[in-house]
Amino acid sequence: MLIESRRRAYLSAMQVVHWLPRAELPFAAPSRPELLLPLAPLDEPEFEARPAAAAPLPVAPQARSIERPKIEITRPGSIAKPVVKPVEAEEAAPVVRPAPIPPPRFALQLLRAGSCLLLVELATGQPFQSRDPSYLLLKDMLRAAGLPDAPQIIGEPVRWPLLVRGNMDQGPEAARDFVQGFIQARLEETPCTCLWLIGLPALRYAGQAQADAYYQELKVEGLGDAWALPGLELLMDEPQRKADVWQAMRRLMARWKSDE
Known part of the structure; x- marks a missing residue:
């Protein structure tokens, strides 16, 4: 005999979302009323006869253009210049002001x-x-x-x-x-x-x-x-x-x- 918490754990492990017992279960929570209502009949969709579409003509295969990757060769004597990022106002170091000297007494x-x-x-x-x-x-x-x-x-x-x-x-x-x-x-x-x-x-x-x-x-x-x-x-x-x-x-x- 299972208690409600263990029963729900088993159902969750089996991925069962909605279920109805065939008989009253001991130690079970009361069933929700909306689950006991009869299901409404499903309306079957109506299909209309449509003329068959013409078969598409075969498309001639096209030659694929193959692009070769470009390889850049560094010339001797040329040095790559580093990109200098301008210093923003937020990155500037804050100005430290000296603490005021208290007057002597x-x-x-x-x-x-x-x-x-x-x-x-x-x-x-x-x-x-x-x-x-x-x-x-x-x-x-x-x-x-x-x-x-x-x-x-x-x-x-x-x-x-x-x-x-x-x-x-x-x-x-x-x-x-x-x-x-x-x-x-x-x-x-x-x-x-x-x-x-x-x-x-x-x-x-x-x-x-x-x-x-x-x-x-x-x-x-x-x-x-x-x-x-x-x-x-x-x-x-x-x-x-x-x-x-x-x-x-x-x-x-x-x-x-x-x-x-």
């Missing part, structure tokens, strides 16, 4: 202590307060250098970028030109014997140098003699750097003490 404060100017990095971006640890460290450094320990603050802090929005160039070169121009204007008012550059932003955008120039004396065009120092926050985090600052200070101390 820093805050610098200019101070005067005796005959020296100090360009100091503001790590927090806020002006010095009298009880700030970084400001107290700066006062200790000035006392050790033989300079007044109450430096005069000159102007507002220089913060970069200048504008939050806009099309003005605020890249590294623009920041360097602005910082150097700001210091040159102060030097025209009152010259100084040595410019202290304290912190990497001050060294980078005023002295055009990097961290490998710490503790060294620099010659900066338009600004004169400068001294490169680590930032105050870095000196507090790494106290061993203070010994290097003291050794370099002893070599340069005569520069500003001679003008007192």
Whole structure:
């Protein structure tokens, strides 16, 4: 006894499309009503007597023209030129534009202590307060250098970028030109014997140098003699750097003490 799914599989294998059982099959699906209707009688086609067509006359055989294939022989000295396909616009390599350089972010404060100017990095971006640890460290450094320990603050802090929005160039070169121009204007008012550059932003955008120039004396065009120092926050985090600052200070101390 076959179930319906297996019965249909056998019929499909025998390519039987329509079939009717002679008796009711167990587990079989109900028959479709349209298959049980009697078939309509077929109409026999009517044939009309037509006169017999004349037999076609024999056609004389024609001679077939045989074409010989053409064989091209390359002459010596002749070189086939390659076909150069013009480059389409789609195949042209896309132009890669350099990514825009984001503007640097820093805050610098200019101070005067005796005959020296100090360009100091503001790590927090806020002006010095009298009880700030970084400001107290700066006062200790000035006392050790033989300079007044109450430096005069000159102007507002220089913060970069200048504008939050806009099309003005605020890249590294623009920041360097602005910082150097700001210091040159102060030097025209009152010259100084040595410019202290304290912190990497001050060294980078005023002295055009990097961290490998710490503790060294620099010659900066338009600004004169400068001294490169680590930032105050870095000196507090790494106290061993203070010994290097003291050794370099002893070599340069005569520069500003001679003008007192």
